[in-house]
């Protein structure tokens with residue numbers, strides 16, 4: 001069988017000086033920059049889709065949604081995970097194993113996440129050969145645990161359900177403290193690389209894809225990386241762009257991936273001064289709008305996509321003609337297949 005030769009990530013940069021001008025690249029990414037790895041380079045560049053049937057819009061107001069469920073790992077968190085891994089490599093805290101080096105000889109990415117960030121780390125770790133350990137409560141959905149395991153991650157799901165995500169964070173801290181050199185803990189709630197992924201990626205893409213017409217950006221908050229980074233970029237392009245945060249209506253809500261900020265620990269990357277307005281959405285309305293996205297727009301997304309779209313429709317209803325409201329559809333509906341809300345009519 002013929003073997004296919006691949007270029008190792010850390011191979012020396014090709015000698016381009018000898019190439020004829022017609023094919024010499026104008027700029028060359030450093031060969032050691034992991035951001036040029038084929039899988040990481042496939043993250044982002046998602047379509048910006050106009051929504052016309054999910055709800056009523058006043059004349060002259062447009063609603064556009066960034067289809068983040070089309071990322072290779074099925075969610076917007078691919079962007080943040082990729083940038084946090086690349087940043088860890090830049091800072092010398094994480095290494096890509098060289099050919100022939102066993103994965104056990106390089107630091108392991110560790111995190112307490114049962115959701116999209118965990119799946120993104122597992123996917124990126126698999127493609128770069130970096131080991132990944134994910135700690136989560138025992139009641140995490142079997143589909144998610146299986147996805148992470150099938151991507152090669154070590155899943156520790158022994159945190160008692162009653163200890164929840166706080167218990168998982170505690171266990172990660174203990175594991176890292178017991179063996180500090182062995183692990184890279186990106187801590188997405190306090191990691192500026194999370195925000196940066198959206199400043200360089202999501203925000204820049206929305207500005208370009210909307211032809212500079214965006215007037216409002218609407219997004220829910222988990223770590224707040226999406227809202228902070230994207231808003232920062234859009235406001236830098238046009239300071240009158242309004243940044244609107246979506247919040248669940250109670251601490252016990254079903255909008256997975258999002259946080260009720262008033263009742264939880266604040267991420268240190270959250271900067272209130274960037275937010276112009278907060279729109280509150282109930283779980284029931286998020287469910288209903290998620291179903292409408294599927295049935296009326298053909299967009300099969302998760303619950304936070306429904307919450308974001310419901311809030312964007314509220315903003316649109318009181319917006320001036322000429323407004324262009326942009327929101328994000330953070331993940332795929334297939335992550336919630338076994339949820340019962342799909343059945344309600």
Ligand SMILES: Cc1ncc(COP(=O)(O)O)c(C=O)c1O
Pocket residue numbers: 075077115116117220221222223224225226227256257258302304305330331
């Ligand atoms: C489904 C979903 N929606 C929204 C968010 C919020 O994104 P961010 O962490 O960038 O605030 C997340 C974060 O994990 C998520 O998984």
